Amino acid sequence: MEELVPEFIEPTPIIKGKKCRVLLYLLYYFMTYTPLLCALVIGYYYDFLFAIAAFLFGTLAMSVLISKMRLVSLPPSQREMSYTNREIARWYLGKNICFDDETKEL
Numbered sequence: 001m002e003e004l005v006p007e008f009i010e011p012t013p014i015i016k017g018k019k020c021r022v023l024l025y026l027l028y029y030f031m032t033y034t035p036l037l038c039a040l041v042i043g044y045y046y047d048f049l050f051a052i053a054a055f056l057f058g059t060l061a062m063s064v065l066i067s068k069m070r071l072v073s074l075p076p077s078q079r080e081m082s083y084t085n086r087e088i089a090r091w092y093l094g095k096n097i098c099f100d101d102e103t104k105e106l
Contacts, residue, residue: 010075013091015093017098020093028085028089031089035054069088070088074091
């Protein structure tokens with residue numbers, strides 16, 4: 001019987017700096033609360049049923065966006081693991097936008 005060797009799990013990037021932390025929380029709140037905010041606005045101006053439809057559509061659209069962000073930023077061996085929206089935002093910013101000084105030189 002083959003012995004299962006655990007693969008290397010890359011730790012979640014640490015976001016440093018005030019600008020990157022603000023971006024992290026803005027992206028996190030955008031991913032989490034945009035469908036609800038859109039549904040509340042549409043429900044106020046139009047109808048309750050339109051609000052439900054907007055919430056469902058917004059949740060679907062945000063899920064597609066989050067899955068694309070997972071594919072771009074997570075290592076292939078860790079894509080099947082469960083991550084929260086905040087962790088996905090941290091991975092995305094850590095890999096694509098907010099680099100450490102060491103990785104800029106490489």
